Amino acid sequence: MANKRVLITGGAGFLGSHLCDRFISEGFHVIAMDNLLTGSLDNIEHLMPLSRFEYYNNDVSNYVHLSGDLDYILHFASPASPIDYLKMPIQTLKVGALGTHNLLGLALSKNARILVASTSEVYGDPLVHPQNEDYWGNVNPVGPRGVYDEAKRFLESITMAYHTYHKLETRIVRIFNTYGPRMRLNDGRVLPAFIGQALRGEDLTVFGDGSQTRSFCYVDDLVEGIFRLLMSDYPNPVNIGNPDEITIKEFGEEIIKLTGTSQKLIYKDLPVDDPKQRKPNIDRAREILGWEPKYSRAEGLKPTYEFFKKKIKGE
Structure with missing residues (x-):
């Protein structure tokens, strides 16, 4: 792949930097x-x-200009945690709509293949379990x-429109809960929230009764x-995630065991439209890809925990 050029938007973010x-x-x-709305230069300093x-x-919602050839684009620019997108609702909508439009236009002009990052959230609070790519979702707009x-x-829809109308080479990944080093401690997602609370000696906050489920995929697998x-020739959406499902309550207990702390779980009201079940098919x-996750949760949590331990010390 020498001399091949790839543009990664959201490149200073958690997933973008690993890519x-x-x-x-x-x-x-x-x-x-x-x-750098939610990304950090710390994540790519070593590069x-x-x-x-x-x-x-650059904010891809405004414009994107690059000189020279381009072979691939991976569009990962977007706030992705509830805390971020609830705080920045307009920017979130703009990067999904205008940002995606700008990058599809760039891909077309450069004759580049583009992969866009979608999410399991397109399934909303699903009425089908586990969720496969043919399920249309249960979303409150x-x-x-x-x-x-x-x-x-919308990102999926406009990407598919460019594929069918312009014959652009497009790929769509639907990402399920992912974790690993470089996650932000206070981004509101369950894993960094639990580990952060455990390391600070606080009780772990569970929303609802803790019976809702998540399936966590280690970042290297994702x-x-x-x-x-990206390297396949498949244009339709593909779920990438770990089907190993766990309740939030069980996960909280797992984190307490991992960190060796004596905290307990405390319960608060469930946020509006919070999905009750999340498991990829x-x-x-x-x-199509010959892919499945290799890392167990225990294996992935070890380096993630070490990363957060250093972060908390730094605080």
Whole structure:
């Protein structure tokens, strides 16, 4: 893949920075773009000295200009945690709509293949379990989470329109809960929230009765799935996630055990439209990409916990 150029938007974010690492290791010339709304230069600092790495501070919702050839685009720019998109609803909608439109236009002008990051949130609070790619979802477009859910549904729709109308090479990944080093401690997602509380000696906050489920995928597994999807010839959405489902209550107890603390779980009201069940059906990824997750939760939590321990010490 030497001399192949890839643009990764949201490149200074949690997932974006891990993708930068992967594409550098595969021999690509990597261009990371991020306006640092939720990303951090700390995540890509180690790549800055490399001649095959460039970083641009830019908001893709406004415009995107790049000179020279471009082979691939991965569009990962977007607030992705409830705390972020509830605080920045307009920016979230704009990057899903205008940002995606700008990047599809760039892909068309450069004759580049583009992969866009969608989410399991397109399924809303699902009435089908586990969720497969043919399920259309149960989404409230005017609820508080609608700004994220609908931004991603539009992202999928316009991407597919460019594929069918312009014959553009497009790929759509639907990402389920992912975790690993470089997550932000206070981004409102359950895993960093639990680990952060445990490390600070606070009780762990469970919303609702803790019976709602999530399925956590380690970041290295996710990156492998995304890489395979980009290199495949499959244009329809593909779920990438770990089907190992756990209740939030059980997960809280797992974190207490992992951190060796004596805290307990405390319960608060469930937020509006919070999904009760989340588990990917990954048959399509298995069949088309030959992909399935390799890391167990215990294996993935170890480096994640070490990362957060250092972060808390730094605080």
